[in-house]
Amino acid sequence: MNLDFTPEQIAxxxxxxxxxxxxxxxxxxSKMADSEELGxxxxxxxxxxxxxxxxVAPGWPKEYGGPxxxxxxxxxxxxxCAKADTMMILPFGINMVGPVIYTxxxxxxxxxxxxxxxxxxxxxxxxxxxxxxxxxxxxLRTKAERQGDHYIVNGQKTWTTLAQHADWGFFLVRTxxxxxxxxxxxxxxxxxxxxxxxxxPIITLGGEHEVNxxxxxxxxxPVENRIFHENKGWTCAKFLxxxxxxxxxxxxRSKRGIEKLKQIAKTEQANDRPLIEDPFFRRxxxxxxxxxxALEYTELRxxxxxxxxxxxxxxxxxxxxxxxxxxxxITELVLEAVGHYGAPYFRGFPEDGDNIxxxxxxxxxxxxxxxxxxxxxxxxxxxxxxxxxxIAKMVLGL
Amino acid sequence: xxxxxxEEQTLLRNTLSRYFADAYDFExxxxxxxxxxxxxxAVWTALAEELGILGAAFSEEQGGLGGGALENMLIMEExxxxxxxxxxxxxxxxxxxxxxxxxSPAAEGMIEKIISxxxxxxxxxxxPTGRYDLSAVKTxxxxxxxxxxxxxxxxxxxxxxxxxxxxxxxxxxxxxxxxLVEAGADGISMRSYPTVDGxxxxxxxxxxxxxxxDARLTAEDGLADIELVVDEATVAACAEAVGCLHQLHAQTMxxxxxxxxxxxAIADFQVLQHRMVDMFMEVEQxxxxxxxxxxxxxxxxxxxxxxxxxxxxxxxxxxxxxGENAIQIHGGMGMTDELAxxxxxxxxxxxxxxxxxxDHHLARYEKLSF
Numbered sequence: 037m038n039l040d041f042t043p044e045q046i047a048x049x050x051x052x053x054x055x056x057x058x059x060x061x062x063x064x065x066s067k068m069a070d071s072e073e074l075g076x077x078x079x080x081x082x083x084x085x086x087x088x089x090x091x092v093a094p095g096w097p098k099e100y101g102g103p104x105x106x107x108x109x110x111x112x113x114x115x116x117c118a119k120a121d122t123m124m125i126l127p128f129g130i131n132m133v134g135p136v137i138y139t140x141x142x143x144x145x146x147x148x149x150x151x152x153x154x155x156x157x158x159x160x161x162x163x164x165x166x167x168x169x170x171x172x173x174x175x176l177r178t179k180a181e182r183q184g185d186h187y188i189v190n191g192q193k194t195w196t197t198l199a200q201h202a203d204w205g206f207f208l209v210r211t212x213x214x215x216x217x218x219x220x221x222x223x224x225x226x227x228x229x230x231x232x233x234x235x236x237p238i239i240t241l242g243g244e245h246e247v248n249x250x251x252x253x254x255x256x257x258p259v260e261n262r263i264f265h266e267n268k269g270w271t272c273a274k275f276l277x278x279x280x281x282x283x284x285x286x287x288x289r290s291k292r293g294i295e296k297l298k299q300i301a302k303t304e305q306a307n308d309r310p311l312i313e314d315p316f317f318r319r320x321x322x323x324x325x326x327x328x329x330a331l332e333y334t335e336l337r338x339x340x341x342x343x344x345x346x347x348x349x350x351x352x353x354x355x356x357x358x359x360x361x362x363x364x365x366i367t368e369l370v371l372e373a374v375g376h377y378g379a380p381y382f383r384g385f386p387e388d389g390d391n392i393x394x395x396x397x398x399x400x401x402x403x404x405x406x407x408x409x410x411x412x413x414x415x416x417x418x419x420x421x422x423x424x425x426x427i428a429k430m431v432l433g434l
Numbered sequence: 435x436x437x438x439x440x441e442e443q444t445l446l447r448n449t450l451s452r453y454f455a456d457a458y459d460f461e462x463x464x465x466x467x468x469x470x471x472x473x474x475x476a477v478w479t480a481l482a483e484e485l486g487i488l489g490a491a492f493s494e495e496q497g498g499l500g501g502g503a504l505e506n507m508l509i510m511e512e513x514x515x516x517x518x519x520x521x522x523x524x525x526x527x528x529x530x531x532x533x534x535x536x537x538s539p540a541a542e543g544m545i546e547k548i549i550s551x552x553x554x555x556x557x558x559x560x561x562p563t564g565r566y567d568l569s570a571v572k573t574x575x576x577x578x579x580x581x582x583x584x585x586x587x588x589x590x591x592x593x594x595x596x597x598x599x600x601x602x603x604x605x606x607x608x609x610x611x612x613x614l615v616e617a618g619a620d621g622i623s624m625r626s627y628p629t630v631d632g633x634x635x636x637x638x639x640x641x642x643x644x645x646x647x648d649a650r651l652t653a654e655d656g657l658a659d660i661e662l663v664v665d666e667a668t669v670a671a672c673a674e675a676v677g678c679l680h681q682l683h684a685q686t687m688x689x690x691x692x693x694x695x696x697x698x699a700i701a702d703f704q705v706l707q708h709r710m711v712d713m714f715m716e717v718e719q720x721x722x723x724x725x726x727x728x729x730x731x732x733x734x735x736x737x738x739x740x741x742x743x744x745x746x747x748x749x750x751x752x753x754x755x756x757g758e759n760a761i762q763i764h765g766g767m768g769m770t771d772e773l774a775x776x777x778x779x780x781x782x783x784x785x786x787x788x789x790x791x792x793d794h795h796l797a798r799y800e801k802l803s804f
Contacts, residue, residue, distance in 0.1 A: 037443075037504060038436055039729045045435075108435050298804075318804060322796050325803075326744050333722035340437035354715050421708070428707040432687060432714060 118288035163207035223269035242405030285359030482551025514677020521593035609655030
């Protein structure tokens with residue numbers, strides 16, 4: 037047992053670092069630094085560059101277009117991306133539906149969808165939650181009725197992230213209305229341009245248009261777009277949730293987040309001294325670093341198990357709970373650190389207005405919206421209370 | 435990066451675990467700790483001879499099995515699980531830690547005695563006014579002739595009544611150093627007492643105790659060595675705590691499944707399920723932090739100390755949270771002396787403060803890394 041990197045792994049780190057330095061788009065850097073609203077092309081630019089290099093799907097098996105990295109190499113890659121503040125790769129295709137398709141799909145489905153997920157040609161969204169089915173996901177009521185070689189889908193989904201850009205969506209629908217709860221659900225891939233689909237924005241606390249309502253009104257979906265067996269979609273759903281949870285810890289990004297927080301706390305003044313010298317504020321940062329370190333080594337233990345052939349199990353719920361708590365606390369402390377300048381609201385300002393009368397430091401502009409926005413993390417992907425239920429049942433046998 | 439145990443390490447853990455299961459169950463422990471001596475010397479003999487584990491963390495040249503910090507971690511975890519009071523921490527981890535690095539001619543023979551079980555060492559470092567600061571030492575070692583004369587008072591020296599030797603920290607002309615002193619040396623007086631966690635300790639008075647030059651185990655200005663060894667001991671204490679925490683959590687779940695109220699097992703209540711999940715998460719994170727700190731003991735002094743302090747603070751938090759909730763979920767039964775859970779809670783409480791409280795270690799971490 038040791039924490040040493042092999043010479044090959046050290047060389048790999050250098051390679052990743054050099055690739056990012058040479059290939060990460062300059063304009064994306066400045067857009068992210070200025071906290072500008074990002075468009076579809078902005079989201080995809082880095083995705084396409086990584087896809088070309090073969091690095092966009094670190095967790096995928098080689099036969100489906102993954103780079104064939106070990107868990108350590110994936111850890112190194114995530115760290116280097118976080119250090120360079122690169123754009124996050126959207127999870128819906130790469131981390132969510134992709135693994136479901138290569139695990140449960142037919143050869144035709146794999147050939148049709150996987151390459152387009154990798155290349156970024158298809159933008160995916162997730163049709164899981166409904167107005168009446170949140171934590172109790174299995175109570176979903178969107179129904180799909182079989183008519184010959186099609187399903188006719190009717191219902192409403194909600195909290196559908198970035199559906200406004202999506203080409204495709206993966207949906208949980210009820211195919212057997214008489215079966216109880218988890219039975220009778222199927223996993224469908226639906227073309228978002230299909231007639232009968234309406235996407236309506238939901239504006240969230242930070243003022244952003246990130247999530248949507250999706251209405252399905254007699255949407256015709258070919259049966260060949262169903263993944264796995266009819267009425268067995270819950271198997272795919274559970275698999276996906278467990279997959280979603282491991283990445284969700286976000287250790288590398290949180291490390292970078294704490295670095296930035298410390299930088300802000302060194303710049304901000306409290307009683308004519310840097311805020312970071314305030315014993316109370318400093319203690320909160322230390323505790324955050326302590327909890328992030330505990331999370332990091334817990335994730336490494338889980339990854340080591342995974343490497344040894346045990347897939348992501350219910351322990352990943354721990355990573356979800358603790359990971360999102362850390363992410364939230366970072367944004368809490370950034371907001372606390374910027375003091376008064378957490379209050380000004382910048383949406384809709386004329387583009388060069390700030391240059392004339394700068395309002396507070398740049399790092400303060402997104403502090404409050406980010407704090408508000410990050411409240412979502414303990415709610416999505418199965419709320420942290422639901423994760424506790426999962427651990428209680430699946431790990432502790434209670 | 436690799437998180438696998440070797441076959442030898444797994445064997446070591448299993449051997450010790452089986453021994454404790456056979457010879458050191460809760461009732462056996464109660465008898466041993468309740469006796470005048472506070473222990474059964476046969477256990478130490480068995481650890482040395484039957485199991486041969488006292489040499490696990492020494493190099494082969496020193497007569498050991500070639501292990502190190504990981505072996506100490508595994509052993510201490512089993513001690514924690516069994517609530518064993520035997521002085522492995524002070525004898526092997528602390529005294530062994532000084533001796534294996536010492537250039538003193540006395541060291542080699544002493545390691546042999548430790549491995550054979552002949553020597554038991556207590557670590558006399560704390561003082562009435564020093565709290566957790568290893569440099570705040572008032573005990574003095576004055577140069578006299580070719581050796582030293584040691585005078586001062588040491589507090590709550592764990593295992594002192596059983597010790598054949600002490601490792602004593604004392605102020606020298608240039609700093610703080612660690613000395614090896616025979617427990618029976620002239621000028622040493624002790625007031626022994628039991629401790630709340632089932633162990634034995636003593637207030638130890640050193641009154642002009644003469645030792646030779648070879649008794650000094652570190653440089654005269656040896657604070658760096660003392661900090662290194664105490665960091666190793668701190669991680670070992672974390673590992674012992676991990677053993678305790680596993681038991682506290684397991685016993686609590688067991689009890690909650692059996693105890694019925696309102697016509698059902700109390701483990702059916704979601705409020706208690708979530709509490710036990712929170713305990714589980716604290717235990718798992720304590721395991722991770724202990725592993726992290728163990729693997730970082732070989733790094734440079736600053737990185738090592740920061741890692742150890744972060745781990746100790748996190749493990750300390752876990753001791754408090756898991757311990758207190760274990761008692762709470764056991765309800766009135768948790769308050770009785772007859773259940774094991776309370777005894778684990780008491781040991782976890784002492785471990786929480788051993789080698790520094792949560793606040794001490796967070797402050798130390800801040801000093802090192804901000």
